[in-house]
Amino acid sequence: MSKKGMNRRQFVKAGLMTAAAAALGPAVLKPTSLWAAESKVKGPIKLGYQTVLSGTLAGYGEFHKMGAIMAMEEINTAGGIAGNKLEIEFRDSTLKAPDAIQNARYFVDSWGADFLAGIDSSGQALALAPVMAELDRVLMVTHAATEKLTEEQVFKNGVKQIFRIVTPTYQDGNAAAFVAKDLPVKTWATINPKYEYGFTCWNMFKETLSALKKDVTFTAESWAPFGTTDFRSHINTIMDAKPEGLYSVEWAGELITMVKQGIQAGLFNQVKHVMFPVGAAMDVLEGLGAEMPDNIWISGRYYFLYPNDKSNNDWVERFHKRWQHYPAYVSEGAYSTMYAFKKAVEAAGSKETKAVVGALEGMTLDSPAGKRVFRKEDHQAMYDVPWGLTVSNPKYPFKIMGKQVMVPAKDCFARPPFEGPGTKPPFKA
Amino acid sequence: MITNKAYMAFGLLLAGLVVLGLAGDRFLLYISMRIMILAIFALGFDILFGRTGLLSFGHGAFYAGGAYGVALCYMHLAKDPLLCLLAGVLLATGLALVIGFFCVRHTEIYFAMLTLAFGMMVFSLIWNLREITGGDDGLVGVGRQAINLGLFKIPLRKESEFYFLVLAFFTGAIWVAHRIRTSPFGLILAGIRENDRRTEFAGVNIRNYRLAAFVISGAMAGLAGGLGVLLESNATPHISHWSHSSDPVLVGLIGGLNTLAGPLVGSLVFVGLKELVMRFTTYWMLFFGVVLLIILLGFRGGVVGTLVQRLAGRREVRS
Numbered sequence: 001m002s003k004k005g006m007n008r009r010q011f012v013k014a015g016l017m018t019a020a021a022a023a024l025g026p027a028v029l030k031p032t033s034l035w036a037a038e039s040k041v042k043g044p045i046k047l048g049y050q051t052v053l054s055g056t057l058a059g060y061g062e063f064h065k066m067g068a069i070m071a072m073e074e075i076n077t078a079g080g081i082a083g084n085k086l087e088i089e090f091r092d093s094t095l096k097a098p099d100a101i102q103n104a105r106y107f108v109d110s111w112g113a114d115f116l117a118g119i120d121s122s123g124q125a126l127a128l129a130p131v132m133a134e135l136d137r138v139l140m141v142t143h144a145a146t147e148k149l150t151e152e153q154v155f156k157n158g159v160k161q162i163f164r165i166v167t168p169t170y171q172d173g174n175a176a177a178f179v180a181k182d183l184p185v186k187t188w189a190t191i192n193p194k195y196e197y198g199f200t201c202w203n204m205f206k207e208t209l210s211a212l213k214k215d216v217t218f219t220a221e222s223w224a225p226f227g228t229t230d231f232r233s234h235i236n237t238i239m240d241a242k243p244e245g246l247y248s249v250e251w252a253g254e255l256i257t258m259v260k261q262g263i264q265a266g267l268f269n270q271v272k273h274v275m276f277p278v279g280a281a282m283d284v285l286e287g288l289g290a291e292m293p294d295n296i297w298i299s300g301r302y303y304f305l306y307p308n309d310k311s312n313n314d315w316v317e318r319f320h321k322r323w324q325h326y327p328a329y330v331s332e333g334a335y336s337t338m339y340a341f342k343k344a345v346e347a348a349g350s351k352e353t354k355a356v357v358g359a360l361e362g363m364t365l366d367s368p369a370g371k372r373v374f375r376k377e378d379h380q381a382m383y384d385v386p387w388g389l390t391v392s393n394p395k396y397p398f399k400i401m402g403k404q405v406m407v408p409a410k411d412c413f414a415r416p417p418f419e420g421p422g423t424k425p426p427f428k429a
Numbered sequence: 430m431i432t433n434k435a436y437m438a439f440g441l442l443l444a445g446l447v448v449l450g451l452a453g454d455r456f457l458l459y460i461s462m463r464i465m466i467l468a469i470f471a472l473g474f475d476i477l478f479g480r481t482g483l484l485s486f487g488h489g490a491f492y493a494g495g496a497y498g499v500a501l502c503y504m505h506l507a508k509d510p511l512l513c514l515l516a517g518v519l520l521a522t523g524l525a526l527v528i529g530f531f532c533v534r535h536t537e538i539y540f541a542m543l544t545l546a547f548g549m550m551v552f553s554l555i556w557n558l559r560e561i562t563g564g565d566d567g568l569v570g571v572g573r574q575a576i577n578l579g580l581f582k583i584p585l586r587k588e589s590e591f592y593f594l595v596l597a598f599f600t601g602a603i604w605v606a607h608r609i610r611t612s613p614f615g616l617i618l619a620g621i622r623e624n625d626r627r628t629e630f631a632g633v634n635i636r637n638y639r640l641a642a643f644v645i646s647g648a649m650a651g652l653a654g655g656l657g658v659l660l661e662s663n664a665t666p667h668i669s670h671w672s673h674s675s676d677p678v679l680v681g682l683i684g685g686l687n688t689l690a691g692p693l694v695g696s697l698v699f700v701g702l703k704e705l706v707m708r709f710t711t712y713w714m715l716f717f718g719v720v721l722l723i724i725l726l727g728f729r730g731g732v733v734g735t736l737v738q739r740l741a742g743r744r745e746v747r748s
Binding site: 122126 | 454455456564657712
């Protein structure tokens, strides 16, 4: 044995010391990494995210990605999920159901995803329900709004693998009705998308408002097919009917087009009370900029200045610094999804589907949008999003909410079992 | 000799697909089924496009006919998958008969435009008949019940079980396409493509033959649509959209027109290439388009057509 080098005992000792230091070091330095030493959850946490990244709505997909990537960076810098790195792979959902299914199957069967998230179209979300049951992975829906997903697929058919982190059509239909009941409007009309989302929201709005206020009538409906670029005939139909109020769940580029053409036609001079349930979406606010008329009622699935507390304001600032954009509601949904999975996996001490579903059910999550609770029965996240009147503000190059009205989720979300008396708002106190 | 070689090649293909069905993992089986279903769609389409020379942009309507036929049958009539498939194919055939009756009076661009118009008519019907078709949400939750044969049942629920039903129909579709190609009926179709005036002077009622080709291809599109619904468990309106109708056109152009192997190779390239490109980039459409362009420009006459020409060319040199 040479004197120069280490002998075996010294070598083993040094090795053990190094190993111990490696194991303890980060734990001592950073309490969050305690998991590294004792975590039962193995390997990176892989999450497959699909959203629309092609076509006219590709901008939505980019906003999803911003939120998801930012959360991934923050989580991994702070020690990961239960000590494991979070990995996200993105795929273009193309808004077509067969593509969504192929993506989901690729993520789970080929890439080895532990969790799935994303989905913009309601048709895709519904089509994925039986697939998620077969693949047995949790899917967190971050945009698709159909209430059928949670009411029928999760609650009635028992597809426990699906959760939704953003507000569904209840916010667009029911909450709008609660705001509308206090407006001096007796006749309502709509220009709505000619597909399920538009029909559902208008029906919800009509039913709930009729229950809240006896003397309202609904005088005109104009249905615009998906991809409408010329709204003038629809605007004329509404102006001919001379309603006092206009309700429209047109969204994204189509809402921007409709508002611009409405301004030209003098729509907003004639109809004084206008409600856009998805008008507070960042793409619409930024897209219309100063052109958005004042005193329009807008809402969304998250509004970047609510809640006006430190946690949300800090997040908005971080987001703006990272991406030079203010967060869209899908960004917040994607961001919070990562933290929902983090919290659920760490609470369950496992990334197995059954354990994570158990942890998510009834879980409370502190997120930029405020406190979310995942309702146990239908896996819908309950949280509050305000309605507000548009107003200019020198701090922003677009209109923001001035006067705000809050309709709490517990008052406007339908309640399980979703059938029979007492399941649809308004509820008796 | 050539035909023997061709038979052997198809025999090998089928043997390979059986092995794949027994050994492949769930995702591979799923992708293979998508390729086979698209191939059935394209095989039928080639009878009309490659063989008869009529370019349709409305075959998504018949695909949707089959799909919605299966879904509606499952929801309202019977749950047996074969019965539902029969209902789907019948619906697609009926639809093809009616639409074809009006379309085959014209040829070339007029025919293409008419089929496009009828196809989009079916699309807006499906989109708007919400009570029946579920509107844009589509019909969701079509299950795969076991096929009941009295004494025993064939389960289909798992991918590895359903795969063999798809494979059986895929084989059947190849056989039908092959029979048509080698029959006097197929010869007349080719004659119509090459010179309809002369064929007419030979005493052939070309309109009836065109209609027959149209209906056969529509029925095969319906079969593909029906199998597609059983695979994906839902039917959505976009399958009747013109952008879906253009899939078999592209598949035909990639693979090669008026060949038996063309639709098969084309489907493999179309689905496989897209899946591969999507693994490398989320902005897949650009790269997918570029590769398609290269194939379309580089392999004139499609992959199969080019290979056949190469082989034939070499043989000439040798002889």
